[in-house]
Amino acid sequence: MHSLLVRTAMFACLLIVFASLRIGAAEEVNAASQDKATPEITYSIVDTSQKRCYNNSKEIEYPAPDRGFFGQDAQYRGNQPAYQDHGDGTVSDLNTGLMWTQDPGDKKSFAKAVAGAPKCKIGGHADWRLPSIKELYSLILFNGIDPDPKSRNRDELRPFINPKFFKFQYGQAKYGDRLIDSQFASSTLYSSVTMLNNQTMFGVNFADGRIKGYGLMTPKGEKTFYALYVRGNPEYGKNKFVDNGDGTILDHATGLMWTKADSGETMTWGQALAWAENLDSGGYSDWRLPNIKELQSIVDYSRCPDATKSATIDPVFEATAIEDEEGNQDYAYYWSSTSHCNLQDARNAAYIAFGRALGWVLDLRTNKYRLLDVHGAGSQRSDPKTGEASQFPRGRGPQEDIIRIKNMARAVRGGVAEPCLTGPAIKKKPQSPPWRP
Numbered sequence: 001m002h003s004l005l006v007r008t009a010m011f012a013c014l015l016i017v018f019a020s021l022r023i024g025a026a027e028e029v030n031a032a033s034q035d036k037a038t039p040e041i042t043y044s045i046v047d048t049s050q051k052r053c054y055n056n057s058k059e060i061e062y063p064a065p066d067r068g069f070f071g072q073d074a075q076y077r078g079n080q081p082a083y084q085d086h087g088d089g090t091v092s093d094l095n096t097g098l099m100w101t102q103d104p105g106d107k108k109s110f111a112k113a114v115a116g117a118p119k120c121k122i123g124g125h126a127d128w129r130l131p132s133i134k135e136l137y138s139l140i141l142f143n144g145i146d147p148d149p150k151s152r153n154r155d156e157l158r159p160f161i162n163p164k165f166f167k168f169q170y171g172q173a174k175y176g177d178r179l180i181d182s183q184f185a186s187s188t189l190y191s192s193v194t195m196l197n198n199q200t201m202f203g204v205n206f207a208d209g210r211i212k213g214y215g216l217m218t219p220k221g222e223k224t225f226y227a228l229y230v231r232g233n234p235e236y237g238k239n240k241f242v243d244n245g246d247g248t249i250l251d252h253a254t255g256l257m258w259t260k261a262d263s264g265e266t267m268t269w270g271q272a273l274a275w276a277e278n279l280d281s282g283g284y285s286d287w288r289l290p291n292i293k294e295l296q297s298i299v300d301y302s303r304c305p306d307a308t309k310s311a312t313i314d315p316v317f318e319a320t321a322i323e324d325e326e327g328n329q330d331y332a333y334y335w336s337s338t339s340h341c342n343l344q345d346a347r348n349a350a351y352i353a354f355g356r357a358l359g360w361v362l363d364l365r366t367n368k369y370r371l372l373d374v375h376g377a378g379s380q381r382s383d384p385k386t387g388e389a390s391q392f393p394r395g396r397g398p399q400e401d402i403i404r405i406k407n408m409a410r411a412v413r414g415g416v417a418e419p420c421l422t423g424p425a426i427k428k429k430p431q432s433p434p435w436r437p
């Protein structure tokens, strides 16, 4: 009698378990069909990993919503980087659905980087390709530190890519390289030329945190690059813009909504953060300044002022024309919410050049400076957050980049960016360099 009771009770329990399993299965089916109804994110933007907040020069506590510098990169978390190391020389990016080779090998020319993809059999896969500039930029992280190009000191440096998953090295003396010479190749060629006549490829420098167009030829021969190969998610980097007709543009590929118009005037970095946070447009008030990876997602690398007489952006967007430093029609640089830090300070923030990426180049024959498109429209560089551009009449340092300080802005909303009001404790820095005997 006793054991019959137990058996009956057990049977009842099993029935309940089976019933709940069936309900669980039904819920999964419902969730799957709902996924089909809502647009699929095919171009998931990975966050920059910037976790600290900065003012115009240094790290600060996370600012409150009504205070200056609110709305910067660290305060919107987004899709945090997540990788899986397969232990066979390949790494999967769990956000983008892209699989990568882990080791870029030796530097090689662009032609050899292209030719190497179909020959690559790493991990037993035969469908590797050289990444587009948008695919390659998905790996960049902005907890990196921009080195002084002349420095040889590798202490305290941190690259702009996760070195636990990707083999990274700073410039090697064996190539005659500077510390910062760690440029990675992409399959994206510039639709114009740099330095007046150089065929140019966009690459990412994971040593100093920039996109630049690199001339394929140098006076010494073909320029060489590191190359990672990628496979999977053929939709990555392809926008699906829809003009909502109310001043907003939705990119169904990324899930981000953008303002159709830009700020129409240039401003400092702090002003750009506040402009976006205070914007009321299309019936939305939760606009923010995009981080640099979100902003790069709307670059159209097939367009540029020279090739299409337009900004480097899909024509669904409006872009305010400007006059460059010599009075030629061009398009602006656009601020991101991302600081570009070096060992000394956080005085710079990252921008995308939606017009020519100009620099002052000294012509050794005439000993005069010429204003040239040195890096190509679609580059990512950085500018001082505040100050007077007139202090930099011939650009800055070995990068030769022109300095504008006042740049344009475009606002974004949506995605998975919840505001974040607290962060890690501020890093204390020694007041002066440690004394060395």
Ligand SMILES: [Ca+2]
Pocket: 047, 048, 049, 050, 073, 074, 075, 076, 077, 078, 291
């Ligand atoms: Ca962020």
Ligand SMILES: [Ca+2]
Pocket: 276, 277, 278, 279, 285, 286, 287
């Ligand atoms: Ca707001």
